[in-house]
Amino acid sequence: MGFDMNSFMDEISQRKAFIEKCLEQYLGGEPKNPPVIHQAMYYAVMNGGKRLRPIMVLEGARIAGGSGETVIPAACAMEMIHCYSLVHDDLPAMDDDDLRRGKPTCHKVFGEANAILAGDALLTEAFALIADNALIEGIQPQDVVRVIRDIAGAAGSQGMIGGQVMDLEAEGKQADHDLSLLHSLKTSELFKASLRAGAILNKLDEAGIQSLTRYGHNFGLAFQITDDILDVSGDQNLLGKPVGSDEKNVRTTYISLIGLEGAKEKARQSVQACIDSLNSFGSEADFLRNLARFTLHRTA
Amino acid sequence: MGFDMNSFMDEISQRKAFIEKCLEQYLGGEPKNPPVIHQAMYYAVMNGGKRLRPIMVLEGARIAGGSGETVIPAACAMEMIHCYSLVHDDLPAMDDDDLRRGKPTCHKVFGEANAILAGDALLTEAFALIADNALIEGIQPQDVVRVIRDIAGAAGSQGMIGGQVMDLEAEGKQADHDLSLLHSLKTSELFKASLRAGAILNKLDEAGIQSLTRYGHNFGLAFQITDDILDVSGDQNLLGKPVGSDEKNVRTTYISLIGLEGAKEKARQSVQACIDSLNSFGSEADFLRNLARFTLHRTA
Numbered sequence: 001m002g003f004d005m006n007s008f009m010d011e012i013s014q015r016k017a018f019i020e021k022c023l024e025q026y027l028g029g030e031p032k033n034p035p036v037i038h039q040a041m042y043y044a045v046m047n048g049g050k051r052l053r054p055i056m057v058l059e060g061a062r063i064a065g066g067s068g069e070t071v072i073p074a075a076c077a078m079e080m081i082h083c084y085s086l087v088h089d090d091l092p093a094m095d096d097d098d099l100r101r102g103k104p105t106c107h108k109v110f111g112e113a114n115a116i117l118a119g120d121a122l123l124t125e126a127f128a129l130i131a132d133n134a135l136i137e138g139i140q141p142q143d144v145v146r147v148i149r150d151i152a153g154a155a156g157s158q159g160m161i162g163g164q165v166m167d168l169e170a171e172g173k174q175a176d177h178d179l180s181l182l183h184s185l186k187t188s189e190l191f192k193a194s195l196r197a198g199a200i201l202n203k204l205d206e207a208g209i210q211s212l213t214r215y216g217h218n219f220g221l222a223f224q225i226t227d228d229i230l231d232v233s234g235d236q237n238l239l240g241k242p243v244g245s246d247e248k249n250v251r252t253t254y255i256s257l258i259g260l261e262g263a264k265e266k267a268r269q270s271v272q273a274c275i276d277s278l279n280s281f282g283s284e285a286d287f288l289r290n291l292a293r294f295t296l297h298r299t300a
Numbered sequence: 301m302g303f304d305m306n307s308f309m310d311e312i313s314q315r316k317a318f319i320e321k322c323l324e325q326y327l328g329g330e331p332k333n334p335p336v337i338h339q340a341m342y343y344a345v346m347n348g349g350k351r352l353r354p355i356m357v358l359e360g361a362r363i364a365g366g367s368g369e370t371v372i373p374a375a376c377a378m379e380m381i382h383c384y385s386l387v388h389d390d391l392p393a394m395d396d397d398d399l400r401r402g403k404p405t406c407h408k409v410f411g412e413a414n415a416i417l418a419g420d421a422l423l424t425e426a427f428a429l430i431a432d433n434a435l436i437e438g439i440q441p442q443d444v445v446r447v448i449r450d451i452a453g454a455a456g457s458q459g460m461i462g463g464q465v466m467d468l469e470a471e472g473k474q475a476d477h478d479l480s481l482l483h484s485l486k487t488s489e490l491f492k493a494s495l496r497a498g499a500i501l502n503k504l505d506e507a508g509i510q511s512l513t514r515y516g517h518n519f520g521l522a523f524q525i526t527d528d529i530l531d532v533s534g535d536q537n538l539l540g541k542p543v544g545s546d547e548k549n550v551r552t553t554y555i556s557l558i559g560l561e562g563a564k565e566k567a568r569q570s571v572q573a574c575i576d577s578l579n580s581f582g583s584e585a586d587f588l589r590n591l592a593r594f595t596l597h598r599t600a
Contacts, residue, residue, distance in 0.1 A: 034465045037457045088420060093412035112393035113468050116416065120388060120423065121457035127427045128452030134445045141441040145434045148448060152428030157337045157421035165334045168413050 005297050008290045015058070019051040022072050023079060026129065040110040040118035041125070045083045048101050050300075052223075052291075053078040053194040059291075060198025060212060063284055066138075071198045073133040074147060077126035078194045081155050084122035087115050089164060102240030123155075130197075139201050147197045154193035159185055170252060179252060180221060188220025207280065214277035215288060222270035222295045225263050228253040230299070232260065238300045271296055305597055308590045315358070319351040322372050323379060326429065340410040340418035341425070345383045348401050350600075352523075353378040353494040355591075360498025360512060363584055366438075371498045373433040374447060377426035378494045381455050384422035387415055389464060402540030427452075430497075439501050447497045454493035459485055470552060479552060480521060488520025507580065514577035515588060522570035522595045525563050528553040530599070532560065538600045571596055 027045055032038045054075035058068035068075075090097040090105040091112060097105055107115035127148060134144040153159055163186025170182065195212040204212075230239060231246045232255055246253045254263040274292035278285040327345055332338045354375035358368035368375075390397040390405040391412060397405055407415035427448060434444040453459055463486025470482065495512040504512075530539060531546045532555055546553045554563040574592035578585040 032458060034462050034469065036469070037462060037465045041457065084420075088416055091413075091416065093416060113391075114465065116388055116391065116393060117461050117465055118457075119420070120384075121461045123420065123423055124452050124456040124461065128449050128456065131445045131449040131452065134442070141445045142434065144445050145431045145441045149428050149431040152424050152431065156424040156428065157341065157418075158332060161417050161421045161424065162334050162337060165337045165414065165417055169334065169336070 005294070008294060011287070012055070012291075012294070015055045016051045018068075019054045019058075019075065019079065020046070022054075023076050026076055026125075036110060036114055037117055037121055040106055040114045041122055043109060044087045044106045044115075044118055044122060045080060047083075047103060049079070049083070051079060053082050053190055055291075056191060056194035056216070057198040059287055060195040060200075060204075061202045062198075063212070063281060063288070064199045064202035064204035064208070066198075066202030068198075070136055070139060071133060071201050073129040073136070074197045074201065075194075077129040077133075078151070078190065078197065080122040080126040080129070081151070081160075082190060084119040084126070085155075085160060085164070087119040087122070091115060094164075094168065099240065127152075133201065140203075143201050143203070147200050150196055150200070151193045154189040159189040163187070163189070173252070179254065179257060183221060183224040184217060187224045188217045191220045191223070192216030211277050211280055215274050215292075218270045218273040218277065219292055219295070222267050222274065222292060225254045225267040225270065226295050226298060228255050229260065229263055229267065231255075235299060240300070267296060303590060303593045305594070308594060311587070312355070312591075312594070315355050316351045318368075319354045319358075319375065319379065320346070322354075323376050326376055326425075336410060336414055337417055337421055340406055340414045341422055343409060344387045344406045344415075344418055344422065345380060347383075347403060349379070349383070351379060352591075353382050353490055356491060356494035356516070357498040359587055359591075360495040360500075360504075361502045362498070363512070363581060363588070364499045364502035364504035364508070366498075366502030368498075370436055370439060371433060371501050373429040373436070374497045374501060375494075377429040377433075378451070378490065378497065380422040380426040380429070381451070381460075382490060384419040384426070385455075385460060385464070387419040387422070391415060394464075394468065399540065423455075433501065440503075443501050443503070447500050450496055450500070451493045454489040459489040463487070463489070473552070479554065479557060483521060483524040484517060487524045488517045491520045491523070492516030511577050511580055515574050515592070518570045518573040518577065519592055519595070522567050522574065522592060525554045525567040525570065526595045526598060528555050529560065529563055529567065531555075535599060540600070567596060 023045055027038075027042045057071050057075035057078055061068055061071045086100060087106045089095050090100055091107055098108055099105065106118060110118065130144065130148050130151065133139055134141045155161065163182055163184070166182045167186060192213050195216045196209055199209050199212055228246065231243055231253065234243050236243045246255070254266060258266065271292045275289050278288055323345055327342045357371050357375035357378055361368050361371040386400060387406045389395050390400055391407055398408055399405060406418060410418065430444065430448050430451065433439055434441045455461065463482055463484075466482045467486060492513050495516045496509055499509050499512055528546065531543055531553065534543050536543045546555070554566060558566065571592045575589050578588055
């Protein structure tokens with residue numbers, strides 16, 4: 001099957017624009033008090049991200065036979081959780097990054113205290129939004145409750161936060177720690193939870209939810225490996241951050257463990273595993289198949 | 301009506317012990333991976349707090365005609381939200397406190413990065429727990445969804461976090477800013493949400509929920525004013541922190557605004573407003589009446 005990168009990029013851009021319009025509605029508009037925290041939240045989210053997690057929430061809904069419109073609050077919530085984690089990861093006490101996508105990080109603009117609180121507020125608002133998803137016609141409150149438990153597990157101390165803890169512990173050590181567990185927690189958990197959220201809210205059967213879970217797991221791996229590859233061979237103007245930072249920070253990556261060619265091969269295998277997990281869906285899952293292939297072609 | 305402080309303190313102690321047993325079950329037990337984040341979460345919560353918020357969740361359930369047992373997950377969740385806020389407030393970028401209840405603060409023991417992440421994880425786990433409350437017999441998922449929205453609003457950028465932002469903005473300024481709005485957000489919001497959560501999950505009517513909301517608002521004010529009073533006239537061994545810190549930090553308090561006698565009078569008025577809000581409940585609300593009176597007698 002062919003993969004037309006350009007027309008797929010157009011499709012992604014359209015979906016991204018739709019998500020950003022929705023995020024703008026939640027975070028923009030009339031100024032709220034106190035102003036600074038809401039400005040910091042807006043800055044942290046409206047920063048040119050790829051919006052992959054909300055796109056996955058909408059796609060999970062569509063694959064389950066529902067419309068993306070039924071899960072907009074949950075989709076925006078997943079992006080807020082992702083963005084809160086970036087704001088906190090960038091803090092001086094953590095990765096101490098001054099730039100994110102080529103722009104000053106949240107704490108550089110608003111100060112550390114406001115960045116910590118803006119992250120907290122985005123995480124809190126995310127759960128309010130998912131709860132709001134119950135107000136949409138056809139969405140059942142018991143499914144919303146299940147999604148909240150699922151997302152909290154994915155984002156929590158044994159999910160994404162656990163992955164960040166492992167990452168901080170590993171920093172500066174060129175150690176043979178379990179890189180795939182670390183990334184499975186730090187990256188895959190939110191992708192999995194995003195697809196599952198859209199699907200659960202639209203009553204996909206359990207076998208289908210399991211297929212999407214496998215996809216999300218392998219997508220996270222493919223995404224992280226290609227991140228490592230871009231760090232050594234990417235264009236820093238497109239990335240918005242300097243290349244070679246992993247080596248400089250003595251961070252264990254797939255490149256340092258298995259070399260550039262080994263990493264490329266592992267990325268291809270993960271993408272194939274993504275595609276294989278979608279067999280039961282037929283052509284309905286073509287977008288997700290292409291999204292997996294896209295990770296091998298991305299430049300940022 | 302008389303108020304027997306000693307027997308009421310016994311009652312409070314019993315309820316506190318029950319809550320701590322429940323918190324221990326959620327946060328203790330088998331070690332979880334990665335260990336350090338779970339140790340930091342445990343340390344941040346099992347630290348001798350007064351457990352007023354979970355006690356209020358249980359009491360909200362009881363007043364609504366349900367049992368406290370029906371809302372244990374939500375009760376523990378409120379304590380986790382309170383404790384996460386303390387961990388983040390204590391950080392060097394915020395209030396920069398080394399001691400909390402006479403013990404080193406979370407970041408002093410586990411480092412700043414782990415303290416930030418432990419706070420994030422407690423907030424996340426709190427929402428998982430509230431969602432879990434739907435698993436308890438007799439609790440309706442639509443009420444759980446309403447409670448999640450309610451609590452997220454109370455804890456978020458226009459609630460507790462908004463109050464902390466205002467507090468940081470006011471620090472070092474002996475300004476005539478709106479102290480009651482600040483404390484209403486920073487303190488009252490979680491008390492209100494706690495009482496409401498127990499009551500909503502047990503189907504109290506809207507008029508009753510409004511009464512409890514008024515109580516929570518005034519309780520927060522009474523609690524904050526007596527906090528200010530203890531800061532100038534308390535026993536630092538009982539408080540676990542030095543007295544006089546508000547003056548040292550040039551923090552606007554009720555004492556600096558209206559003097560010690562004025563503050564005592566305002567505390568009494570707030571307690572009376574708490575008691576007045578409970579008229580429709582009769583003797584069922586005696587515990588909450590005494591809890592309000594107790595703020596005038598507390599030593600820590």
